[in-house]
Amino acid sequence: MSSCNCHQLLSPLPLALPSSHSPPSLQTQPPPSIQKPTASPLTSKTPPKPTSPSRSTASWVDALRSRTRSNDFREAISTYIEMTVSGARPDNFAFPAVLKAVSGLQDLKTGEQIHAAAVKFGYGSSSVTVANTLVNMYGKCGGIGDVCKVFDRITDRDQVSWNSFIAALCRFEKWEQALEAFRAMQMENMELSSFTLVSVALACSNLGVMHGLRLGKQLHGYSLRVGDQKTFTNNALMAMYAKLGRVDDSKALFESFVDRDMVSWNTMISSFSQSDRFSEALAFFRLMVLEGVELDGVTIASVLPACSHLERLDVGKEIHAYVLRNNDLIENSFVGSALVDMYCNCRQVESGRRVFDHILGRRIELWNAMISGYARNGLDEKALILFIEMIKVAGLLPNTTTMASVMPACVHCEAFSNKESIHGYAVKLGFKEDRYVQNALMDMYSRMGKMDISETIFDSMEVRDRVSWNTMITGYVLSGRYSNALVLLHEMQRMENTKDVKKDDNDDEKGGPYKPNAITLMTVLPGCAALAAIAKGKEIHAYAIRNMLASDITVGSALVDMYAKCGCLNLSRRVFNEMPNKNVITWNVLIMACGMHGKGEEALELFKNMVAEAGRGGEAKPNEVTFITVFAACSHSGLISEGLNLFYRMKHDHGVEPTSDHYACVVDLLGRAGQLEEAYELVNTMPAEFDKVGAWSSLLGACRIHQNVELGEVAAKNLLHLEPNVASHYVLLSNIYSSAGLWNKAMEVRKNMRQMGVKKEPGCSWIEFRDEVHKFMAGDVSHPQSEQLHGFLETLSEKMRKEGYVPDTSCVLHNVDEDEKENLLCGHSEKLAIAFGILNTPPGTTIRVAKNLRVCNDCHAATKFISKIMEREIIVRDVRRFHHFKEGTCSCGDYW
DNA sequence: CTAGGGTTAG
Incomplete structure (x- = not known):
């Protein structure tokens, strides 16, 4: 599936990336852990080189400072040692310089010794400059306790002391404390500098919209008032806005100042990527390249997720090529994982694996990217094998x-039978309270059909995010509990509206964790579709428009599907026409919709448009599913030769290989039209390795329509050999027998069915009324209006007889007398739902009913009469298609 | 004394 909607934003490829650039100095610095000495240089046994004793402190300090400045931290520390050994007294310039070097190396031990020396020489707290660098040093390589201890002892704190302290608190993610310190700083009437703003902005962005945005906006205002236009300040403010979901404010700020640097661009690109605005991320990346701004690893790691989500393999590959041309980039571990993710998300798992294999020091995030890449592509065993390899071989x-990535693989992998064990493993690792793990667990249990466990986890969660809600909703939809899904969506929206946010902060784009997003809507819409709950569906549509989610391809396609399945083909078409971007799925959904509504010609027309647009470089070209939808449409509209022609030409003209599903559709096409022999012939010409279940059941269904006992027996025999446990096969055969009056044979089929332990799914119909979906089972008496409904159907039955209605009892399996059969027919769920609709809605209202199985012959005949007598349009959607009853006729031609 | 990047739901 391609969900790219950025064609117009990107100019034609290639991107014209510069072929090389000088590496940024930060990137060439090896990680501190490699450089970390095993023993502190101060306690080293090897004596320092003899030096000239006559050297003055000032000359030592000069050397020391210049080494620190050029990032030669090791040399700087050596110089310091030589200096002390030579007897020169370190002063309040020497200590800051050497402490900076210590910070660069994250060498706490040396730092502590220098701290002691500073105290010894009288600079412990009396020199602000030294004390400030001590705060910094502990901030970078010590603990929060040391930071506070040093800071507390400074008697005459200056602005830098506060800035260093706040920055250190941020390093330890003590966001609230950082703000507290900021307030204390203001109480002491300290001036704020851009350093202050940057640190406090970072704290704000991590405090969430509720607690951080107000202050963040004030900081921005302050920077404007005092004319602070430093690039650092603006970058930090941009990042703050983006993190708080104000991407547009971030963008406005970006556009408002001139001294933009690489970090400004990187911030914008990552902000877009993180708020699902992938096309803008790519567009900004393009602009950045065009303006000749230097790129670094962060640029690449920020833009690749956009390529990944938009499935722009072409752009992704080009970026990969750029990375290969600039060797230092692949050393950035973020780049490696982002590349693996991009390839896997574009279904190029093997390419992802090659990237993975070529990276040497594999960090856990790289393993995670590869594992989730395998899992996402259904390569569950590979994901599990890699998971084991990571633990056993790489020792990570x-x-x-990792757990959240590997869990979907465990769920889908059949060879991995004891699925709960992964839960136990996660608990053992201490991840029980982790949101990601809990989300993955909920997904696992709902796919295992254990919704109760998912519910328990969901209820027990301390913090739920959007994924938690979406996972639960998906779980309900997958297990057919559509009403629960809708209730949860409602709850989610309620949480969104009641969140404790000040009035003027209520216009945030990203919203809190409870705000439904595109994925929420696209998961819940099939629920509306299944329930034929059009009122709810419209409500969601309105919500999507209000929140700018309607232009999303996945949401749009789900809306097209929902409207069609709720019986509103016109609305379905309208949504389709208004969609700015479409993909194969969008087209397939509408073609299918036309087919279900008996508009075969329109379906073919759409197919032709699709092919024509694909020829002009349009969004989508037909795939396997497209042909299935087209054949289904032809079948329902009796367009035999059109369907057959396409079937014979699909490979040659469109490059799509026929599958067993296509055969099943074409068998249905022929069979439904009464060409049973031809249909049978087609099944027999299917390649041997093809699964024939679909084809045989199409043929069996056709035999039921055309009452062909002989061929029906052949089809049923083959079918039951392949699938002895499917109730509908038995039911079809039994119905064929009873229509032909062969009651004994029908009874025998039923007996076989019982002996095989196969149970028929109970018939069930439902109808949306006011805010609820009312559900009726066959023979249901539990509904509050049950008595009324049955009474109504009885009097209606009288009137129908006068109009010429004759009950068709062929679908009643029980061998009871005819009167009894008629009673049973009256209890059919679709009749009950229709009666409910008539009794509860004003005259003339269209009635929309949905049913889980196919509508039975008798109900079909009866509904024609009901539509005429009651002067109602009645739309019944069954498992295959729509029946539009109007003035005594039905739009379909399948029943008579 | 300061900013930007990798995972989960479809």
């Missing part, structure tokens, strides 16, 4: 992401 301990 899984983190919460």
Whole structure:
């Protein structure tokens, strides 16, 4: 599936990336852990080189400072040692310089010794400059306790002391404390500098919209008032806005100042990527390249997720090529994982694996990307094998992401039978409270059909995010509990509206964790479709428009499907026409919709348009599913030769290989039209390795329509050999027998069915009324209006007889007398739902009913009469298609 | 004394 909607934003490829650039100095610095000495240089046994004793402190300090400045931290520390050994007294310039070097190396031990020396020489707290660098040093390589201890002892704190303290608190993610310190700083009437703003902005962005945005806006206002236009300040403010979901404010700020640097661009690109605005991320990346701004690893790691989500393999590959041309980039571990993710999300798992294999120091995040890549592509065994390899061979301990990535593979992998064990493993690792792990667990249990466990986890969660809600909703939809899904969506929206946000902060784009997003809507819409709950569906449509989610391809396609399945083909078409971007799925959904509504010609017309647009470089070209939808449409509209022609030409003209599903459709096409022999012939010409279940059941269904006992027996025999446990096969055969009056044979089929332990799914119909979906089972007496409904159907039955209605009892399996059969027919769920609709809605209202199985012959005949007598349009959607009853006729030609 | 990047739901 391609969900790209950025064609117009990107100019034609290639991107014209510069072929090389000088590496940024930060990137060439090896990670501190490699450089970390095993023993502190201060306690080293090897004596320092003899030096000239006559050197002055000032000359030592000059050397020391210049080494620190050029990032030669090791040399700087050596110089310091030589200096002390030579007897020169370090002063309040020497200590800051050497402490900076220590910070660069994250060498706490040396730092502590220098701290002691500083105290010894009288600079412990009396020199603000030294104390400030101590705060910094502990902030970078010590603990929060040391930071506070040093800071507390400074008697005459200056602005830098506060800035360093706040920055250190941020390093330890003590966001509230950072804000507290900021307030204390203001109480002491300290001036704020851009350093202050940057740190406080970072704290704000991590405090969430509720607690951070107000202050963040004030910081921005302050920077404007004092004319602070430093690039650093603006970058930090941009990042703050983006993190708080104000991407547009971030963008406006970006556009408002001139001294933009690489970080400004990187911030914008990652902000777009993180708020699902992938096309804008790519567009900004393009602009950045065009303006000749240097790119670094962060640029690449920020833009690749956009390529990944938009499935722009072409752009992704080009970026990969750029990475290969600039060797230092692949050393950035983020780039490696982003590349793996991009390839896997574009279904190029093997390419992803090659990237993975070529990276040497594999960090856990890289393993995670590869594992989730395998899992996402259904390569569950490979995901599990890699997971084991990571633990056993690479000796890495899984983190919460690893667990969340591997769990979907466990769920789908049949060879992995004891699925609960992964839950136990996660608990053992101490991840029980982790949101990601809990989300993955909920997904696992709902796919295992254990919704109760998912519910327990969901209820027990301390913090739920959007994914938690979406996972639960998906779980309900997957297990057919559509009403629960809708209730949960409602709850989610309620949480969104009641969140404790000040009035003027209520216009945030990203919203809190409870705000439904595109995925929420696209998961819940099939629920509306299944329930034929059009009122709810419209409500969701309105919500999508209000929240700018309607232009999303997945939401749009789900809306097209929902309207069609609720019986509103016109609305379905309108949504389709208004969609700015479409993909294969969008087209397939509408073609299918036309087919279900008996508009075969329109379906073919759409197919032709699709092919024509694909020829002009349009969004989508027909795939396997397209042909299935087209054949189904032809079948329902009796367009035999059109369907057959396409079937014979699909490979040659469109490059789509016929599958067993296509055969099943074409068998249905022929069979439904009464060409049973030809249909049978087609089944027999199917390649041997093809699964014939679909084809045989199409043929059996056709034999039921055309009452062909002989061929029906052949089809049923083959079918029951392949699938002895499917109730509908038995039911069809039994119905064929009873229509032909062969009651004994029908009874025998039923007996076989019982002996095989196969149970027929109970018939069930439902109808949306006011805010609820009312459900009726066959023979249902539990509905509050049950008595009324049965009474109504009885009097209606009288009137129908006068109009010429003759009950068709062929679908009643029980061998009871005819009167009894008629009673049973009256209890059919679709009749009950229709009666409910008539009794509860004003005259003339169209009645929309949905049923889980196919409408039975008798109900079909009866509904024609009902539509005429009651002067109602009645739309019944069964498992295959729509029946539009109007003035005594039905739009379909399948029943008589 | 300061900013930007990798995972989960479809």
